[in-house]
Structure formats: C-alpha cells, structure tokens
Amino acid sequence: xxxxxxxxxxxxxxxxxxxxxxxxxxxxxxxxxxxxxxxxxxxxxxxxxxxxxxxxxxxxxxxxxxxxxxxxxxxxxxxxxxxxxxxxxxxxxxxxxxxxxxxxxxxxxxxxxxxxxxxxxxxxxxxxxxxxxxxxxxxxxxxxxxxxxxxxxxxxxxxxxxxxxxxxxxxxxxxxxxxxxxxxxxxxxxxxxxxxxxxxxxxxxxxxxxxxxxxxxxxxxxxxxxxxxxxxxxxxxxxxxxxxxxxxxxxxxxxxxxxxxxxxxxxxxxxxxxxxxxxxxxxxxxxxxxxxxxxxxxxxxxxxxxxxxxxxxxxxxxxxxxxxxxxxxxxxxxxxxxxxxxxxxxxxxxxxxxxxxxxxxxxxxxxxxxxxxxxxxxxxxxxxxxxxxxxxxxxxxxxxxxxxxxxxxxxxxxxxxxxxxxxxxxxxxxxxxxxxxxxxxxxxx
Numbered sequence: 001x002x003x004x005x006x007x008x009x010x011x012x013x014x015x016x017x018x019x020x021x022x023x024x025x026x027x028x029x030x031x032x033x034x035x036x037x038x039x040x041x042x043x044x045x046x047x048x049x050x051x052x053x054x055x056x057x058x059x060x061x062x063x064x065x066x067x068x069x070x071x072x073x074x075x076x077x078x079x080x081x082x083x084x085x086x087x088x089x090x091x092x093x094x095x096x097x098x099x100x101x102x103x104x105x106x107x108x109x110x111x112x113x114x115x116x117x118x119x120x121x122x123x124x125x126x127x128x129x130x131x132x133x134x135x136x137x138x139x140x141x142x143x144x145x146x147x148x149x150x151x152x153x154x155x156x157x158x159x160x161x162x163x164x165x166x167x168x169x170x171x172x173x174x175x176x177x178x179x180x181x182x183x184x185x186x187x188x189x190x191x192x193x194x195x196x197x198x199x200x201x202x203x204x205x206x207x208x209x210x211x212x213x214x215x216x217x218x219x220x221x222x223x224x225x226x227x228x229x230x231x232x233x234x235x236x237x238x239x240x241x242x243x244x245x246x247x248x249x250x251x252x253x254x255x256x257x258x259x260x261x262x263x264x265x266x267x268x269x270x271x272x273x274x275x276x277x278x279x280x281x282x283x284x285x286x287x288x289x290x291x292x293x294x295x296x297x298x299x300x301x302x303x304x305x306x307x308x309x310x311x312x313x314x315x316x317x318x319x320x321x322x323x324x325x326x327x328x329x330x331x332x333x334x335x336x337x338x339x340x341x342x343x344x345x346x347x348x349x350x351x352x353x354x355x356x357x358x359x360x361x362x363x364x365x366x367x368x369x370x371x372x373x374x375x376x377x378x379x380x381x382x383x384x385x386x387x388x389x390x391x392x393x394x395x396x397x398x399x400x401x402x403x404x405x406x407x408x409x410x411x412x413x414x415x416x417x418x419x420x421x422x423x424x425x426x427x428x429x430x431x432x433x434x435x436x437x438x439x440x441x442x443x444x445x
C-alpha cells in the first residue's frame with residue numbers, strides 16, 4: 001500500500017471532532033472536510049487523491065514552493081546537532097548567522113533583527129519596541145497608536161487592538177486603549193485599478209488630523225501594511241505612503257511597516273520598502289521567512305531604534321525586557337538560512353517580478369464576469385472581489401472558496417475577496433490553471 005493510500009485511509013477513519021480549527025467554520029468543515037494529505041512544488045493533493053494548484057502559496061508563506069528538500073535537510077541536521085537552546089542569556093550560532101544574512105538583504109538602516117514565532121508576535125514585539133524607544137527618549141507621554149480601517153495585524157491582543165476588520169475584534173472587546181483608525185484606501189472610483197490608484201493621497205491626511213486633535217507629541221507610532229493583504233489586496237494610492245512618512249517625521253512619530261505578507265519578493269522587490277521607496281522605522285516579518293516550513297517571525301529595527309533602546313540601559317543590564325521561549329529556535333533559524341539560500345540561488349525575487357505582468361493580465365481577464373465587483377493587484381499579489389449576497393457579506397465568498405477547492409485550486413478568501421498570490425516558482429501555465437479554476441467557479445454562480 002502506498003504512503004498516499006495509507007494517508008487517505010487514515011483520514012477516513014480518524015475523528016475530526018477533537019481539533020478546534022482556526023478561522024474555520026468547524027461544524028460546516030467537518031461535515032464535508034477538505035484535507036490536504038501531500039504537497040509538492042505548486043501542487044496540493046486532497047484526501048481523495050485529487051491534485052490542486054496552490055493559488056495563494058499556502059497563506060502567502062510558501063513562495064519557494066512546497067516540500068523543499070534542502071530546507072527539510074537543514075532542519076534535520078540542526079535538530080540532530082542542537083534541537084534547542086534557551087534564548088535568554090544564552091545563544092546558539094545559527095541565530096547569529098541567520099540574523100547576519102537576513103540583514104544583508106534588508107534596506108541599509110535595518111541592521112538588527114529580533115526573532116519571534118509568528119507575524120502576530122512580531123506585531124506585539126513591535127508595539128513594545130515603540131514604547132521602549134519613546135521611553136528611552138524621555139517621551140513616555142506617547143501612548144497613542146494609529147492603525148487603519150480594514151487593517152490586519154495578527155491575532156494577539158496588540159494586533160487585535162490595531163485590527164480594522166470587524167470580525168477580528170467584535171468578539172474580543174477588551175483591547176488596548178488609545179488606538180485611532182485612519183480610513184482605508186479603497187473607493188469605488190478606483191475599482192479595477194491595476195497597481196497604485198492615481199487618487200486617494202488625501203486619505204493620508206487623516207494622520208495630520210489626529211495630530212491636530214490629540215497632539216502629535218502623544219502619538220507613538222503608525223502601523224501600516226504597505227499593501228493591505230488579508231483584507232483583499234488594497235494597494236496604496238500614489239503618494240499616500242510618502243505623505244504618511246512626511247507627517248510622521250514632522251511630529252516625531254515612528255512608522256511601522258507590517259511586511260508579514262509583502263516581505264521577501266511578493267511585490268516584485270525584496271520588500272515594500274524597495275517597491276515604494278518609503279523608509280519606515282520598524283519592519284515586521286514572518287510567513288516567507290522560512291518558506292512556511294517552521295513557524296517564525298522577526299522584527300527588523302532601524303539602527304536609530306536599536307541604538308536608542310540599548311544605549312539607554314545601565315551597563316550590563318537587560319535592555320529590552322521581552323522574548324519568547326522559542327525565540328530564534330535553532331530549527332527555525334536553519335530553515336530560514338536554507339530558505340534565503342533558495343531565494344538567492346534560484347533568483348526567486350527576480351522571477352516574481354518577471355511573472356508579475358502575466359499574472360496581473362491573467363487575473364484582470366476575469367473582469368468580464370458579472371459577479372466580479374473589483375480586481376486589485378501589485379507584483380505577484382491580487383484580489384478578486386465578488387458582489388456579496390444582499391445583506392449577507394462574506395457568505396458568497398465562503399461558498400466560492402469551497403467550490404474552488406473542488407474545482408482544483410486552493411486560494412485564500414477573506415469575506416467576498418479571493419486573494420491570489422502564487423509561489424515564485426510558478427510558470428505561466430500554473431497561472432493559467434489558477435485563473436481557469438477561478439473562472440469556472442465564478443461563472444457557475
């Protein structure tokens with residue numbers, strides 16, 4: 001009996017009830033489960049042995065494709081040599097090697113990284129870094145944070161406090177105080193705009209209004225996804241990020257880019273910093289950091305942020321009272337090193353940039369379908385939004401995701417928007433498969 005057949009038989013007999021699944025309609029799922037039993041390259045296989053093309057590279061975190069042997073080998077070798085080192089007041093060589101290689105591909109001011117275990121932890125860590133920075137500067141009165149409507153910054157309490165997506169926060173009312181929300185950047189006028197919209201820069205002035213209302217000296221930081229990903233690929237209008245940066249500089253406010261999705265080549269450049277030529281003070285990273293093989297995140301701090309915090313501490317004292325049991329886990333660092341090697345040796349960031357035009361042309365071909373409300377995209381990332389059912393937002397998208405699966409494609413849907421983000425190893429034929437499955441699913445409605 002083959003491994004695949006054994007796996008299929010096992011899933012048929014296993015109970016699904018014990019696992020409380022994340023971000024999933026558990027009762028609905030367990031009535032008709034969609035299980036992945038194997039993955040390789042651009043493809044996934046379900047419990048029936050059917051092959052699906054991966055239209056979202058997992059959750060945007062597998063840009064080098066599934067089941068990369070070199071990553072698995074590196075993790076195995078590291079686990080056999082040193083499976084764990086306590087990260088407080090001890091170190092292990094792999095984390096220092098990984099930090100050194102990671103900072104080489106970061107923009108120049110970012111020469112220090114703090115390792116965590118997810119994008120959510122990266123956001124909470126960045127919040128603490130901001131607080132520590134202002135305290136070290138004698139600006140402890142800066143207790144207010146700015147986020148945006150439709151923002152997603154993970155699911156820990158700091159990220160939930162910054163969340164601008166109602167379903168991610170309405171069940172959890174006890175959050176951080178002093179959070180104010182800028183408007184999101186989508187408007188109907190810019191529907192079906194490819195790349196950055198020409199209009200909308202004035203929305204950045206919401207930040208200036210907050211400075212005038214609350215006092216710029218009370219605001220600690222602005223958190224922004226350069227391209228709002230989880231809400232459905234909202235690309236910033238031209239000049240918008242530049243204007244936010246300008247207002248931050250005028251009032252001494254730190255700018256944090258959440259690059260958990262956009263980092264590592266997704267926008268056709270190594271980071272959104274490079275794509276939009278706007279420099280933040282802190283960058284949060286995760287997802288593609290290890291090609292999805294091992295949970296890991298990171299926070300990259302500018303030299304100014306790092307030096308301000310560390311130099312304010314007394315001699316021989318802990319400078320930043322923060323960390324996790326699994327910070328800079330040896331296996332995760334090994335996976336990260338192997339992943340960076342693949343990106344470099346296979347030129348995957350460049351491949352993503354080369355495929356972008358074909359990918360965007362392909363998804364824009366869906367605009368003739370009546371159910372499609374909008375299409376947005378930048379680099380190798382696109383959002384295809386459908387008209388919601390009257391009075392039932394998100395229900396149609398949920399059904400579309402399930403139908404798409406059985407039509408041979410996995411894609412992440414948020415509400416009524418499919419977020420397409422194929423792996424960088426994709427060929428044009430893979431893009432065609434993704435779009436063909438989308439068309440088949442959309443026209444059946």
